[in-house]
């Protein structure tokens with residue numbers, strides 16, 4: 445029975461990865477460009493599930509992921525708890541849609557949320573430089589992997605947390621075991637371009653690799669979708685910057 449299920453899952457992923465993949469399976473009732481750029485509400489999307497419903501531990505806020513991603517995550521968390529019964533592993537961020545990402549981005553751009561202790565509207569008048577500073581950690585709206593429902597953040601958004609004590613145990617466990625469950629770290633250390641290292645961010649590759657390919661197909665050569673809208677600070681540079689940051693990931697995550 446297990447073998448049969450495995451074959452079904454492999455065939456499903458193969459079908460989904462074909463150029464003419466059934467769009468309904470990928471996007472539900474949301475059009476492709478809107479889905480890929482996070483312009484939908486995960487809490488009402490038919491293919492998303494509230495992590496509470498699967499008893500996946502979170503920071504207490506409501507979190508949504510694609511159902512297949514959430515089911516794989518549940519299996520991974522159960523395995524982690526079996527090996528480390530006394531360590532909490534919980535989700536602090538999951539699907540963030542365009543508007544959510546825009547709120548984070550604009551707050552940093554207009555200085556109401558400080559970046560490295562600085563109000564960037566005062567310390568960095570040049571829009572390109574200001575955008576590049578924010579891009580060290582935050583995506584421009586429309587370009588975040590968190591839009592796809594396949595990516596999540598664990599416990600702490602600080603790399604040093606994962607360098608000793610419980611954080612180090614968590615990170616070492618994930619590095620060794622997460623791929624067995626389909627999860628990979630897209631923002632590893634030592635890449636030549638893209639966001640800084642994020643030890644907390646993990647992506648369910650059986651699904652996210654499909655969305656990455658579709659994102660590149662639709663926006664890779666034409667990101668005017670974002671700059672045309674002009675709906676967030678520095679969006680005049682989105683055409684130039686978005687593909688660099690979307691593709692500047694761990695090579696293992698480009699499939």
Ligand SMILES: [Zn+2]
Pocket residue numbers: 537590595596597642644645646
């Ligand atoms: Zn993240």
